[in-house]
Amino acid sequence: MTLAISLGGAFLLLCAFYVIYNAFLHPLRRYPGPLLWRSFRFPYVISIHRGDIHRRLKIFHDIYGPIVRIAPNELSYSDGAAWRDIYGHRPGSSSLPFKRNPTWFKKMSPDEPDSIMGPDEKSHDRMRRAFARSFSDQSLRDQSPVIESYVETFIKQLKSQESGRQDKERVVDLNQWFNFLTFDISGDLSFGESFDCLKNGKAHPWVAIAQDFGKGLALISSVNQYPPFHKLLRYILPKNIIQRRIDHREMSAAKARKRLALTTNRPDFVTPVKKYNDEKSSISDKEWEINMSILVFAGSETTASALSAIMRQLVQNRGALRRLSQEIRDAFDDESRITIASTGHLSYLKAVIDEGLRLCPPVVIGVPRVVPDGGDTVSGQWVPGGTYVAFNQFPANRQSRNFRHPNSFIPERFLLQDPETDDMSTYQPFGTGRHSCIGKVLAYAEMRLVLARLLFAFDVRLEDEGDRWDWGEQDTFIFWEKRPLNVMLGRA
Numbered sequence: 151m152t153l154a155i156s157l158g159g160a161f162l163l164l165c166a167f168y169v170i171y172n173a174f175l176h177p178l179r180r181y182p183g184p185l186l187w188r189s190f191r192f193p194y195v196i197s198i199h200r201g202d203i204h205r206r207l208k209i210f211h212d213i214y215g216p217i218v219r220i221a222p223n224e225l226s227y228s229d230g231a232a233w234r235d236i237y238g239h240r241p242g243s244s245s246l247p248f249k250r251n252p253t254w255f256k257k258m259s260p261d262e263p264d265s266i267m268g269p270d271e272k273s274h275d276r277m278r279r280a281f282a283r284s285f286s287d288q289s290l291r292d293q294s295p296v297i298e299s300y301v302e303t304f305i306k307q308l309k310s311q312e313s314g315r316q317d318k319e320r321v322v323d324l325n326q327w328f329n330f331l332t333f334d335i336s337g338d339l340s341f342g343e344s345f346d347c348l349k350n351g352k353a354h355p356w357v358a359i360a361q362d363f364g365k366g367l368a369l370i371s372s373v374n375q376y377p378p379f380h381k382l383l384r385y386i387l388p389k390n391i392i393q394r395r396i397d398h399r400e401m402s403a404a405k406a407r408k409r410l411a412l413t414t415n416r417p418d419f420v421t422p423v424k425k426y427n428d429e430k431s432s433i434s435d436k437e438w439e440i441n442m443s444i445l446v447f448a449g450s451e452t453t454a455s456a457l458s459a460i461m462r463q464l465v466q467n468r469g470a471l472r473r474l475s476q477e478i479r480d481a482f483d484d485e486s487r488i489t490i491a492s493t494g495h496l497s498y499l500k501a502v503i504d505e506g507l508r509l510c511p512p513v514v515i516g517v518p519r520v521v522p523d524g525g526d527t528v529s530g531q532w533v534p535g536g537t538y539v540a541f542n543q544f545p546a547n548r549q550s551r552n553f554r555h556p557n558s559f560i561p562e563r564f565l566l567q568d569p570e571t572d573d574m575s576t577y578q579p580f581g582t583g584r585h586s587c588i589g590k591v592l593a594y595a596e597m598r599l600v601l602a603r604l605l606f607a608f609d610v611r612l613e614d615e616g617d618r619w620d621w622g623e624q625d626t627f628i629f630w631e632k633r634p635l636n637v638m639l640g641r642a
C-alpha cells in the first residue's frame with residue numbers, strides 16, 4: 151500500500167515537472183497554445199484517433215493566431231510565409247531543407263525500399279527526377295485519351311443508373327462513383343490494368359483495402375511518437391491490420407511486376423520512367439513496386455476526395471451550380487467535344503475547383519517537416535532544430551484572417567482575386583517546393599473533364615434537400631472519412 155502511494159506520488163511529481171518544463175522552460179515556451187497540448191503529446195494523438203484533429207486545430211488557430219504550439223515539440227502554422235519557409239526554397243539563404251518528419255514516414259522494416267514519399271532526401275531527388283517524366287506536358291497529352299475513355303465509361307454507367315424520366319430518377323452515390331473512376335484511371339496508368347470498379351459497379355479488393363490506409367498510417371505515426379515503443383510496432387498493431395498491409399503490398403508488387411514485364415509503349419506512368427531507367431538504372435525493382443502503389447493511391451484518393459467535395463458544394467449552392475452548368479453548356483454543343491484540352495479555358499470551372507480545394511482540402515492537415523539542426527526562422531520567428539512544423543490546410547483555409555467568409559463556398563473569389571479580402575499566399579492545395587504534388591496538372595485535367603462531362607450530361611440535385619452540412623463536420627484519418635453524396639440525376 152505504502153509502495154503504491156509512493157509510486158503514485160512519484161508519478162504525479164514527474165508529470166508536474168514535465169508540465170512545468172514544457173510550459174515554462176522549454177525552448178518553445180513563448181509560442182501560444184492550449185496548456186494540455188503544450189505539455190503533453192497525448193491530446194494530439196487522441197485527437198488524431200478521434201478523427202477531429204482538423205477541427206481542433208481550426209479552433210486553436212481562431213484563438214491563438216497564425217502559429218500555435220500543438221504538442222511539446224510541434225508548431226502548427228496558418229500564414230502564407232510558413233509555406234515558403236517550411237516547404238519552399240529560400241533564394242540566396244543559407245537555410246537547410248526541412249525534411250519530411252520520419253514519425254509519419256518511418257519504414258515498417260529496415261529492408262523496406264525508399265520511395266518518392268519517404269524522408270530520405272537523396273533517394274527522393276533520384277526518384278523525383280525519374281518520375282517527373284511521367285508527369286510532363288507531353289506525357290499528359292499522351293495519357294489524355296486513356297483518361298477520357300474512363301470518363302466516358304463513368305458517364306455511360308451513370309446514364310444506365312438513371313432512367314431519364316423525372317418520376318423514375320434514381321439515387322446515385324457520386325462519392326462512390328468518383329472513387330471507382332479515379333482508382334480505375336490510376337490503376338491503368340500505374341499497373342497497366344484497370345481495377346474494373348466502374349465496369350463492376352463496386353470496389354476491387356485492392357481499392358477497398360487501400361481506403362483504410364489513412365487509419366493505419368495514423369496508428370503507426372502515433373506509436374512512432376513514443377520511441378522506443380515504435381520498435382514494438384509489429385507486436386502492438388492488431389494482427390489483422392499487419393496482415394492486410396502485407397497482403398496489400400504483395401498484391402501491389404505482383405501488379406507492378408506484371409506491368410514492368412510488358413514490352414509496350416502504352417501511355418502511362420511506367421513507359422517514360424522505364425525508358426529513363428533503362429539508361430540510368432536509377433530505380434531498383436523493389437523501389438518500382440513501392441512507388442507504383444504510392445502513385446495509384448496518391449493519384450486517386452485525393453482526386454476522388456476533391457471531386458466529391460466540389461460536387462457537394464455545388465449541389466448545396468445552386469447559384470454556383472447554375473452558373474457552372476451554363477458555362478459548360480454554352481461552350482459545347484456535343485459531349486464528344488468535351489476533352490481535357492478543350493476544358494482548359496473554362497474560367498468559372500477553374501474557380502469552382504479552386505474554391506472546392508480551399509474549402510475542403512484533400513490533404514487536410516499539413517505534411518509535417520522537421521526543422522534542421524541549428525534551427526531556423528519560420529514566419530519571422532526563431533524555431534529550434536528538431537521541432538516538428540507544418541502548415542495545416544483545413545484550419546488555415548477556414549481563418550477569417552486569410553479569407554473573407556472563410557466557411558462559405560464563393561468561387562468568385564478566385565476570379566476577382568482581391569488581396570484586401572483573400573490572402574492567396576496561404577492557398578497551396580498541392581503543396582510547394584521540392585516535394586510539392588507531382589500530379590498537380592494531371593489532377594486539374596481530370597477534375598475539369600469529369601465535372602464538365604457530368605454537368606453537361608445531367609441536371610444534378612441532392613436526393614434529400616435537408617442533407618446539407620459543412621465538409622469539415624466529417625472526420626479525418628489523414629484523409630477525409632467521406633460520407634455518401636446521394637444525388638438525383640436527370641438528363642440535361
Ligand code: HEM
Pocket residue numbers: 237250266267278444445448449450452453456511512513517579580581582584585586587588589590592593
Ligand atoms: C486533387 C488532387 C491532389 C491533391 C490535392 C494533392 C496534394 C498533394 C500535396 C499537398 C502533396 C505534398 C506532400 C508533401 O508536401 O509532402 C502531394 C504530393 C504528391 N502527390 Fe499529390 N495531390 C493530388 C493528386 C495527385 C495525383 C493525381 C498524383 C499522381 C498520379 C499525385 C501524386 C503525388 C506524389 C507522388 C507526391 C509526392 C511528391 C514528392 O514528394 O516529390 N497527387 N500531393
